[in-house]
Amino acid sequence: xxxxxxxxxRITPMNEIFHALSDDTRRTMxxxxxxxxxxxxxxAAPHPMTLAAASKHIKVLEQAGLIRRxxxxxxxxxxxxxxxxxxxxxxxxxxxRFWTERLDGLxxxxxxxxxxxxxxxxxxxxxxTE
Numbered sequence: 633x634x635x636x637x638x639x640x641x642r643i644t645p646m647n648e649i650f651h652a653l654s655d656d657t658r659r660t661m662x663x664x665x666x667x668x669x670x671x672x673x674x675x676a677a678p679h680p681m682t683l684a685a686a687s688k689h690i691k692v693l694e695q696a697g698l699i700r701r702x703x704x705x706x707x708x709x710x711x712x713x714x715x716x717x718x719x720x721x722x723x724x725x726x727x728x729r730f731w732t733e734r735l736d737g738l739x740x741x742x743x744x745x746x747x748x749x750x751x752x753x754x755x756x757x758x759x760x761t762e
Contacts, residue, residue, distance in 0.1 A: 644716055646719065648695060649698065651696065652696035661689060661690070662698060665712035669710060669712075670710055697715070
């Protein structure tokens with residue numbers, strides 16, 4: 633959810649959320665914000681980029697509703713907004729079920745194949761009379 637200038641809120645489209653999450657730099661910034669609020673300079677510091685480039689990444693995160701920026705005098709403090717991440721996780725949960733079913737089927741197929749091949753590969757130990 634994003635608060636727009638007239639004070640109203642709007643639901644952030646899922647495409648904006650996934651676009652924001654598609655970049656490694658922005659995902660790293662979100663991980664940093666999960667620990668504590670950070671200034672723009674603190675978010676930019678670990679990355680080999682200018683402050684202006686970092687600000688563009690932060691703007692994308694802000695537009696997706698993933699962060700909230702608080703201005704304290706000349707300092708911009710960024711806070712994580714987790715609700716859009718929950719919406720993204722809910723969206724991905726559908727595909728998790730799909731892949732879980734597929735992987736369970738593959739596991740059964742491989743287990744059955746191993747069971748069929750195992751008797752041919754097992755050698756019985758020789759007894760002392762042989």
